[in-house]
Amino acid sequence: MIELLRYRDIMKVTYYRDLLENADIRTFIRNDNLSTTATSIPEFYPALCILDEADQEEAMSLINEDIQDEEMACGEVVCKDCQESSPANFGTCWNCGAELPTR
Numbered sequence: 656m657i658e659l660l661r662y663r664d665i666m667k668v669t670y671y672r673d674l675l676e677n678a679d680i681r682t683f684i685r686n687d688n689l690s691t692t693a694t695s696i697p698e699f700y701p702a703l704c705i706l707d708e709a710d711q712e713e714a715m716s717l718i719n720e721d722i723q724d725e726e727m728a729c730g731e732v733v734c735k736d737c738q739e740s741s742p743a744n745f746g747t748c749w750n751c752g753a754e755l756p757t758r
Contacts, residue, residue: 656683657711659718661702668701671718680714681706732756 662668665687672682682705689699705714730743736753748755 656685656704656706657708658685658702658704659711659714661697661700663695663697663700665701668703671703671721674717674721675703675705675710675714678713678717680710680717 660668660671665684668684668687672684675682682703685702685704686699687701689701705711724744731740732743732745732755733740734748734751734753734755737748737751739748739750741747741749741755745755747753
């Protein structure tokens with residue numbers, strides 16, 4: 656069993672578990688019942704683990720890709736035609752419809 660990530664928020668760990676399970680990577684969440692303790696102790700945060708070491712590279716690739724997509728969605732880009740800001744995950748400007756630059 657190999658730990659891939661650890662978060663205080665069980666929902667985030669569960670989200671990544673589902674992402675990996677959908678890619679047929681067997682997982683296990685350690686400390687899933689300990690996250691509700693009053694004291695914040697990182698060692699006891701829910702931890703996402705994979706069962707097969709051979710899946711580690713693919714699992715980390717999927718997680719990193721998802722994190723990059725999330726960061727991209729949170730940012731903004733400026734349209735070169737009308738100078739309006741649009742979310743970075745848009746392909747075209749919401750204001751004028753021009754194609755937006757990619758990051």
